[in-house]
């Protein structure tokens with residue numbers, strides 16, 4: 001006797017045996033490692049690149065004690081014993097290298113950044129001081145010892161690491177390198193990424209529209225997501241649903257790229273070719289993930305070139321790029337993979353999961369309720385083709401596998417989009 005198969009009105013019902021989100025991240029972590037070489041560049045060309053060497057501060061910054069304001073520098077003990085009336089003994093400007101030693105009862109006229117006299121540790125701002133009829137500088141009472149003086153090494157002590165290999169060079173880190181006189185630094189070369197879309201229905205933006213076609217949203221979205229100096233992008237355009245055309249393009253690209261990112265054709269339809277292409281050209285590490293959206297996603301290798309095949313639906317494609325393509329890129333650049341930083345807030349919505357065993361990533365944003373609490377709001381529809389939800393969202397609301405139901409007021413994890421990016 002044959003039993004009739006249960007028809008599914010939810011295409012995610014088969015998620016039980018699929019790979020869990022955490023396992024996907026472990027697989028990426030286990031299988032991938034640094035693949036790019038180093039190169040030396042000046043710090044002016046280094047913003048947004050990954051550092052390939054530790055740089056240690058060779059000396060204190062600031063090098064000497066110096067004044068934080070324009071004014072008068074003195075020894076606090078003299079200021080007290082002379083009732084704030086000190087005679088002018090020296091003038092020190094920023095850049096002066098000579099050492100100044102004040103005599104008892106003296107102060108120095110001093111300008112912001114200038115080296116403090118040897119035996120002074122306190123500075124009064126010029127606006128607070130007068131020149132008295134006695135010719136002395138009159139400094140008001142109440143200044144604390146050490147006021148307005150910047151100590152040697154208060155920013156950086158000699159021997160402190162300023163940047164470490166595998167870190168991303170931010171503008172602030174470039175300022176820190178410049179502050180210790182570094183002009184050149186070893187960096188990881190840019191990761192060479194090729195991006196392509198697949199599908200007979202996919203149309204290049206700018207082309208005339210005809211029924212049955214959809215404009216390519218994924219390639220421009222992926223290029224925008226990967227914008228930055230740590231990667232270089234080759235745009236391979238749109239390929240038809242043709243296994244040999246996709247095979248040829250990917251084989252060629254694999255010779256000159258470290259990573260190929262594709263979208264579309266990742267599931268099991270007759271016109272979905274990624275599985276065959278990847279299996280024939282190289283190795284496939286995983287296919288089908290227990291998440292929503294983004295179930296059909298492949299991750300594999302053609303020789304030394306890694307391939308991430310994202311699902312065609314734009315929402316799934318962007319969610320998977322954030323969840324998995326970023327960690328792949330981080331690993332290939334030798335960076336530490338990091339857990340995106342989420343916040344636990346109250347849900348402003350309720351949902352009942354159709355199926356457990358899968359992790360769901362809802363598109364959403366944060367708002368403040370009448371009582372001043374931060375709440376997570378979810379876009380009202382969940383379809384994986386709805387770019388509107390993506391456009392409105394500032395992040396993803398993550399619902400773990402073992403949670404079946406969210407009631408209003410339950411705590412949920414909201415992960416802002418910007419925290420997925422490797423750093």
Ligand SMILES: Nc1nc2c(c(=O)[nH]1)N[C@H]1C(S)=C(S)[C@@H](COP(=O)(O)OP(=O)(O)OC[C@H]3O[C@@H](n4cnc5c(N)ncnc54)[C@H](O)[C@@H]3O)O[C@H]1N2
Pocket residue numbers: 011197198199201202214215216217218219263264265266267268269272294295296310311312313314316384385
């Ligand atoms: N019988 C089944 N059908 C589907 C399943 C399934 O398990 N069984 N999974 C569904 C899920 S979930 C997704 S996601 C998609 C998987 O898609 P593919 O990666 O094979 O993508 P396509 O079929 O090529 O496209 C899906 C959808 O997205 C549109 N698309 C594709 N590329 C782009 C692009 N570059 N820009 C904008 N839109 C794009 C495409 O036109 C389709 O509408 O399969 C489900 N079906």
Ligand code: MOO
Pocket residue numbers: 291292293294295296311313316317384385
């Ligand atoms: O998960 Mo598919 O990846 O919904 O759109």
